[in-house]
Amino acid sequence: MGESAWLAERFEAERPHLRAVAYRMLGSIGEAEDAVQETWLRLSRTDPHELDNLAAWLTTVVARVCLNTLRARQRRREEPFEIRVPDPMVSPGGPDDPEHAAVLADSIGLALLVVLDTLTPAERLAFVLHDMFGMPFEEIAPMVDRSPAAARQLASRARRRVRGQAPTPDTDLTRQRAVVDAFLAAARDGDLDGLVAVLHPEVVLRSDGGASHTRHSTVIAGARTVAAQATMFGRFSPFARPAVINGGAGVVVTAAGKPLSIMAFTISGGLIVEIDVIADRDRLRRLNLTAFTA
Incomplete structure (x- = not known):
């Protein structure tokens, strides 16, 4: 050689x-x-x-x-x-x-x-x-x-x-998935109390819509506030496909063969403490998401 x-x-x-x-x-x-x-x-x-x-x-x-x-x-x-959510794996x-x-x-x-x-x-x-x-x-x-x-x-x-x-996340992926599934079901049904039940009282949601869409980039906090926001997008829950994101439970939301957003959940003590959302179309195109859009 x-x-x-x-x-x-x-x-x-x-x-x-x-x-x-x-x-x-x-x-x-x-x-x-x-x-x-x-x-x-x-x-x-x-x-x-x-x-x-x-x-x-x-x-x-x-x-x-x-x-x-x-x-x-x-x-x-x-x-x-x-607001910029780091690139997910x-x-x-x-x-x-x-x-x-x-x-x-x-x-x-x-x-x-x-x-x-x-x-x-x-x-x-x-x-x-x-x-x-x-x-x-x-x-x-x-x-x-x-x-x-x-x-x-x-x-x-x-x-x-x-x-x-930085919260210390739970390590059991199966239990994480159960919490995320409960969140999605409650969002789909518009069940505000069901959403609050799986959210930490001080939960934080970050939504990164990209530099060119700053009006869609927000940070909100508090279980009731995040739950109310989640019910607004509950109609997308049926299009959420399970994913492992940086070792934790998450979802990729797709429609018509294209990714709409990525949602990563940080779960600690059986409750969702952080939700990080990427809805930046340019960044989504750069990520390898073919397994979710095929």
């Missing part, structure tokens, strides 16, 4: 891990793929004999690429209150390929990705690399131009925010 083929083989072996890092850093499937591709391009221009630990080098490079992307995203974000019944499984390792939910979006780029990098992938702060510090102690503080601040804002 030639050196270039050997290097490509080694990179492919690391690709699932790199995609997992990039997805957690960026919350965007497309940007994560771009970051991994950029990492490969940088590797192809590097003498592999100069690398003592290829896996660690690749992780460092993809993290730096993601950090630059986050900083650029932060600079161009003009509207501080824009959607499967009909569960992860069925190795790369999908790698990205879904530890069942990182959309609720957690939403909180990660509130962190500074440096906080997000420190938290993701240390808390999710076990990288020591001595290796993280140079990426953010901080001392190891300062990098530790970045991760600590991020951890406090995550613990304070």
Whole structure:
């Protein structure tokens, strides 16, 4: 095997891990793929004999690429209150390929990705690399131009925010599905009390209609308010197809062979604590939803 083929083989072996890092850093499937591709391009221009630990080098490079992307995203974000639900990982019944499984390792939910979006780029990098992938702060510090102690503080601040804002989801997918089914049935029947019964009193619903449809992008909270909103769209319940979204129960709503929306539910203590909806037609087209529209 030639050196270039050997290097490509080694990179492919690391690709699932790199995609997992990039997805957690960026919350965007497309940007994560771009970051991994950029990492490969940088590797192809590097003498592999100069690398003592290829896996660690690749992780460092993809993290730096993601950090630059986050900083650029932060600079161009003009509207501080824009609503953007991170890209979901959607499967009909569960992860069925190795790369999908790698990205879904530890069942990182959309609720957690939403909180990660509130962190500074440096906080997000420190938290993701240390808390999710076990990288020591001595290796993280140079990426953010901080001392190891300062990098530790970045991760600590991020951890406090995550613990304070990201709910801990239930892990039993079958029970999650039963709660979601009860929600959909109550919405279809216009059963306000039935909806409230499966919603946490402080439930939050985020609806991302896309940057060009800001009037359709909202955040509402409270069981009664969310239940009233759900009854308005109950007519779509029969078109909701079960899905596993970032390791949790969700649905893809389709009509006439086209996806209308994705709904991801975060369930904790047997109640729905968060609902994240993507109704942005452009983003839906970019996601692989053929299994739901065939």
